[in-house]
Amino acid sequence: MSAPYNFSAGPAMLPAAVLQRAQEELRSWRGSGISVMEISHRDPAFMQMAFKAEQDLRDLMAIPDNYQVLFMHGGGRGQFTAVPQNIAGPNDTVDYLNGGIWSDFAIREAQKFVAKVNVIGGVIDTDLGRALTPVAQWQLSEDAAYVHYCPNETVDGLALHTIPEVAAPLVVDMSSNILSEPLPVDKFGIIYAGAQKNIGPSGFAIAIVRDDLLGRAQGTTSTIMDYTVQAKERSMYNTPNTWAWYLSGLVFEWLKEQGGVAAMGELNQRKANLLYQYIDSSDFYSNPVHPDFRSKMNVPFLLADAQLDSEFLAQAEKQGLLGLKGHRYVGGMRASIYNAMPLEGVETLVSFMREFEQKHA
């Protein structure tokens, strides 16, 4: 592996080996003379590939048998609308942690479908930086249909690294940290993720839904967002995004070859440590997040002199370090270091940052 290294937050870097394989079989998938995008999703070869992808994901995440694995349309935001439509009714109360920009969007969507969205906590400022309301202080409702939070806020670089114990089913938006480390799936009611950060192409999403949460939709759920329908139809109620499904399947195979999520978790920790340790050791760069709440996937950082931002980005790009511009809502820089980013990518970034600091400090 060598530069360019793509630090884009999403759509994000895909493993080189996956792109290579997709390229090799693009014009003739499995010797058929046509591409995987040009055959019926009901074709036995396609279905075999699709269900193998599901099985590989089940193996990777050790998903228990009492969970459905659904391949859905509409990315992460599609699930913002699917969740309240599927497991709450119009008269229900639901609990949301407002831990950052994506949580805020999820809350606004849920408000359209339920009587009350109760915000249980949010972002707080501490002496050591930005953090989240401690779980013990969450203002939980007594009768919430579910409790929703985003364990990795992609824009803010804020993460909740512990799993809260609550009575209602936990629903999590793992769009930017799914498959990044081992996870006890049985602690959750629903795990969902838009695909374009750690899985595959955008517009596609995965929802892992515990069986007892099916059948709760109260009549007004749009059919393509209906978990119960999609579970019954094995995510082929309407034509799925066949290309995204295929490419995600290649990523799952690649993950298995890398040693699965345990190996990924170790590598991701090393990558994050390297970058945060350098930022903390420097007066030229800073990260605004409390050490206990730092994301291992998205590392926002600021230059002490914001006037150097555009110079930093231009020089980085020249050296093949791409996609480092921070989100338009928060500015600064952000390095997204998902599974596909090799350790060498982060090492190269840190040496570039050091050189830039030496030149401009």
Ligand SMILES: *Cc1c(COP(=O)(O)O)cnc(C)c1O
């Ligand atoms: C990117 C992202 C989303 C939105 O995904 P879309 O596919 O663009 O709808 C939602 N939640 C989180 C945590 C994200 O990182």
